[in-house]
Each structure stands twice: as C-alpha cells, then as structure tokens.
Amino acid sequence: xxxxxxxxxxxxxxxxxNLVLNCSFTDSAIYNLQWFRQDPGKxxxxxxxxxSSQREQTSGRLNxxxxxxxxxxxxxxxxxxxxxxxxxxxxxxxxxxxTSYGKLTFGQGTILTVHP
Amino acid sequence: xxxxxxxxTHLIKTRGQQVTLRCSPKSGHDTVSWxxxxxxxxxxxxxxxYEEEERQRGNFPDRFSxxxxxxxxxxxNVNALLLGDSALYLCASSWGTGINQPQxxxxxxxxxxx
Numbered sequence: 715x716x717x718x719x720x721x722x723x724x725x726x727x728x729x730x731x732n733l734v735l736n737c738s739f740t741d742s743a744i745y746n747l748q749w750f751r752q753d754p755g756k757x758x759x760x761x762x763x764x765x766s767s768q769r770e771q772t773s774g775r776l777n778x779x780x781x782x783x784x785x786x787x788x789x790x791x792x793x794x795x796x797x798x799x800x801x802x803x804x805x806x807x808x809x810x811x812x813t814s815y816g817k818l819t820f821g822q823g824t825i826l827t828v829h830p
Numbered sequence: 831x832x833x834x835x836x837x838x839t840h841l842i843k844t845r846g847q848q849v850t851l852r853c854s855p856k857s858g859h860d861t862v863s864w865x866x867x868x869x870x871x872x873x874x875x876x877x878x879x880y881e882e883e884e885r886q887r888g889n890f891p892d893r894f895s896x897x898x899x900x901x902x903x904x905x906x907n908v909n910a911l912l913l914g915d916s917a918l919y920l921c922a923s924s925w926g927t928g929i930n931q932p933q934x935x936x937x938x939x940x941x942x943x944x
Contacts, residue, residue, distance in 0.1 A: 748932065750935075757935040758922075760933070760934065803873075818922075821872050822871055
C-alpha cells in the first residue's frame with residue numbers, strides 16, 4: 715500500500731527566505747508525482763507534475779525534484795513571499811500493484827506561513 | 831475557460847440522512863474523480879468515473895456511490911450519513927485516464943453532519 719509522508723507539518727519563515735518542503739513515499743513504482751497548493755477552505759491548485767522518468771520540474775520560483783529510487787521529492791521555493799502562505803500537498807500516482815493508475819495518494823501537507 | 835465547478839458549496843445534514851453532491855468537469859475533460867478531505871488531512875481517493883462507469887475505487891464503503899452523465903458531469907451520493915462523513919469533498923477532472931494526465935480540482939463541497 716502506497717503511503718506518503720510530508721515533513722515538516724508546519725513551517726514559518728520570514729519573507730525573502732528560500733525554503734524546502736519534503737515528501738517521501740513508500741512504493742517507488744510510481745507513474746508521477748504532483749505538488750499542489752491549497753488555500754484555506756479552497757480546492758487544490760496544481761503547481762508542478764514530475765513524470766517518473768524526470769528528475770525535476772521548474773515553474774517560476776518553484777523547483778521540484780524527484781528521486782524515485784529513494785522515494786523522495788522536494789519542493790524548493792525561492793525568495794518566499796507572504797502570498798506563498800498556504801498548505802502544500804504532494805501526491806503520487808501508481809504503486810507496484812499497477813492498479814492505482816487513476817488514483818492520487820496524498821500526504822498530509824505542510825502548512826507554510828511567510829510573515830512580512 | 832470554466833474550471834471544475836462543484837455544488838453546493840456548503841451543506842449541513844443530520845446522521846442517517848442521504849446527500850448528493852454535484853460536479854461539472856473542466857471544459858474538454860471527460861474523467862471525474864472524487865476525494866474526501868477530513869480537517870487537517872490530505873485528500874483520500876473515493877472513486878473515478880470514465881465513460882459513465884466507475885473505473886477505480888478507493889477504500890470506501892458501499893454507502894458511497896456515484897454516477898457520471900453523458901455530458902461528463904458527475905454526482906457523489908452518500909447514504910446513511912455518519913458524523914465521520916463530515917469533510918470537504920473534492921472533485922477532480924482530467925482528459926482521459928492516461929497516467930500522466932494532470933487532475934484539476936474544484937473548490938469542493940463542505941459537508942457537515944450534525
């Protein structure tokens with residue numbers, strides 16, 4: 715059974731700092747990994763999707779890396795801003811059973827607060 | 831370009847009642863997935879619909895059922911509501927069931943059980 719863990723559970727940083735969010739998964743037989751952002755009371759906004767054959771993806775100040783063999787991904791946020799405050803979730807699709815082709819398995823998220 | 835829309839936004843029910851939640855996928859999408867997100871937790875996969883059939887199901891009881899219509903919109907039905915069913919219910923859509931098709935999420939329906 716695929717399990718996803720995110721560390722830390724919460725993070726508070728001053729504006730302008732670079733930061734790293736961590737995600738680990740137990741079954742390395744994934745198709746892809748996706749990072750999402752969730753604002754309070756809202757749905758999920760997709761930030762980056764990394765396919766299993768890729769090592770990283772970049773979008774603006776965001777960079778996500780994937781080490782499939784070790785079951786780890788990191789989301790790097792450069793020059794953080796108060797508007798980056800949100801919950802960040804990582805999700806993987808796939809497992810060794812090959813049956814979860816449509817299902818995303820999520821971590822519990824990291825609550826990020828960037829203060830001015 | 832309309833994104834994923836869900837209705838209603840909020841809903842209050844009592845134990846034992848039944849509820850129906852609705853989802854319209856993003857324009858051009860034909861696959862709909864439903865997730866349950868309890869407070870402080872990550873979303874949990876309920877099921878996925880494609881071509882009006884349930885294609886995959888998570889670890890949820892039969893009280894949770896769904897339907898997809900010819901226009902690709904979908905409903906989630908929950909019978910015999912329990913207090914533990916209180917959660918944010920999220921709908922996600924994608925084009926096809928391809929493994930690398932990103933899922934786009936709606937803002938969810940907040941269901942409270944009294």
